[in-house]
Amino acid sequence: MENYKPTPGPLLADINTPDDLKKLKPEQLQQVCDELREFIIDMVSVHGGHFGASLGVIELTVALHYTFNTPKDQLLWDVGHQAYGHKILTGRREEFHTNRKYKGLSGFPKRTESEYDAFGVGHSSTSISAGLGMAVARDLSNSDKKIVSVIGDGAMTGGMAFEAMNNAGALKSDMLVVLNDNNMSIDPNVGALKEYLAEITTTKTFNKMRDEIYDLLGHLKGAGEKMRKAASKLERAVTAAITPGALFQALGFKYYGPVDGHNVDALRRHLEDLRTVSGPKILHIVTVKGKGFSPAEREQTKWHAQSSPFDKITGKSLSPAGNGKKPAPKYQDVFGEALVELAADNENIVGITPAMPSGSSLWPMMNTYPDRAFDVGIAEQHAVTFAAGLAAEGKIPFAALYSTFLQRGYDQVIHDVAIQNLPVVFCIDRAGLVGADGPTHHGLYDVSYLRSVPNMIVSSPLNEQDLRDMLYTASKKESPWAIRYPRGRSTGMEVRKEFKSIEIGKGQRLRDGDDIAILSFGPIGKYATEAIKRLSAEGVEVGHFDMRFAKPLDTELIDQVLMNYNSIITLEDGTKLGGFGSAVAEYVAETGKGVSVKIMGVPDRIVEHGTQRELHDEVGIGPDGIVEQVKKSLKILVD
DSSP states (O other), X not given: OTTOOOOOOTTGGGOSSHHHHHTSOGGGHHHHXXXXXHHHHHHHHHHOEEOHHHHHTHHHHHHHHHHSOTTTSEEEEESGGGOHHHHIIIIISTTGXXXXXXXXXXXXXXXXXXXXXXXXXXXXXXXXXXXXXXXXXXXXXTOOOOEEEEEETTGGGSHHHHHHHHHHHHHXXXXXXXXXEOSBSSSBOOSHHHHHHHHHHTOHHHHHHHHHHHHHHHTTTTSOHHHHHHHHHHHHHHHHHHOTTHHHHHTTOEEEEEEETTOHHHHHHHHHHHTTOOSEEEEEEEOOTTTTOHHHHHSTTGGGEEOSOBOTTTOOBOSOOOOSOOOXXXXXXXXXXXXXXXXXXXXXXXXXXXXXXXXXXOHHHHHHOGGGEEEOOSOHHHHHHHHHHHHXXXXXXXXXXXXXXXXXXXXXXXXXXXXXXXXXXXXXXXXXXXXXXXXXXXXXXXXXXXXXXXTOEEEOOSSHHHHHHHHHHHTTOSSOEEEEOOSSBOOOOOOOSSOOOOOTTOOEEEEOOSSEEEEEESTTHHHHHHHHHHHHHTTOOEEEEEOOEEESOOHHHHHHHHHHOSEEEEEEEEESTTSHHHHHHHHHHHHTOOOEEEEEEEOSSOOOOSOHHHHHHHTTOSHHHHHHHHHHHTTOOOO
């Protein structure tokens, strides 16, 4: 089924670009929506991928491409999970079976992939800022293109979105923001904004009056300018009087909505009218994540994405049954369970995540100790400083963030945590190459950007036992500590129930060798173990040292290596520039010892998507690459 391609419906089969879509009559658009939704369900049921978000914006996608002149008009998606329908309508239907596969289509909008992808995206809350930049550039170039930024309500919890709206309102730039309100990002939305939007969508009096005023405005295109301005002022006054939609108007946006996001004809009419409205404006649509696929509508978090085949009618998994052996737990689940155990013995421990309680496995803590676990929304900067505030008052915050998302809070890591030497524990999930989500989600830079920060401890466990013990040790340490671990399954080893302290800055000797030593950092060390076994079978004996800490380095252990080996290879699942290997090389250079150091890590380039193993092999840090590098270092002929 690797190259399986579903058969598109009769209308969809003839749509290769939005120009083909525009040839249809408005009354045919609902059929296009039905066929597009069925095509995505059919495709993802076999090949996997993000799911619910794209199903929720089918009608919006069709209406946008029918109404606007893309690619001249710029259409920005925030976040890219919503863009499957967009990709299929813009010339990529026949290649869509390669979505998220190695050397195939990206799972997100990507500028180098299509002229219809106006802006690359992976993180959230960026579309309004980018759209405003494009709108200003358009005005400077005296162009007449339209700018549309689609943003989910979950992404609206990110401060960057409101910074952009504030700026756009002040500049009075002509752009349209479509707020897709489904009360979901990946997990259910949290915070005041959720309640705010819910109040708008349930204000029946306003909805009725808004529809009447909007219809009136729509019929005034031929009326005098004074009458149009008067009607517009009436609408704003009513909105301000009876609904919290006034917030958007206070930011300088004309507010329209809420409207049914699954009525393609109504959306088309609204969008056609809004093309003629100048200045910054926001169309608030209400949708259902997973619309049209009952299992996804019922369990929206579960069906955010699917990696294994499933029955496209029932949603039941079609993966073959296992061998009866329980799979190894994921690293994030090891973290989640350990945190609950630690919290049971220490009432000062709290958990924090920015909108990723499922992905980062904070749900066990939230369910067990709901008063001590916090989902702060898509707001990484806030999450870090919130943790700093908790630490300043004697709490022990464990902040669980993906490596790629922690980048957004780097200023706060330095200013609010490190300078004040506050004991925040950063539990960095998805560290290293993550696989199918690709370059926007690879967690490659955390070691480099954290080890340069004073007071910060930077560590990575070899396995799940080490992870548990590092978490325990960090809970006792009065300084910032970063613990990084990868996406995916742990080793499956038996772990002891009790926790033990790990000596900070100390690695461990795993194996002695003859002339060359591998110093590995983190779970990537499993590849070194595999490679060493293969080399040993060929009579090449390699030493192996699990360093555990990139900062502080175990310099005593490195000194022993320098005394006994003529060549060192460092291995890490992160960028080579400024990472663990660089730390080792810096220290060796300071000693003045004539021992060569070869750094193995991710090279200084953008790595695309694929499985983790495919990407590790591509950049040369898989077992084959390690074997080859050892032989090169020992000047053994490599085939």
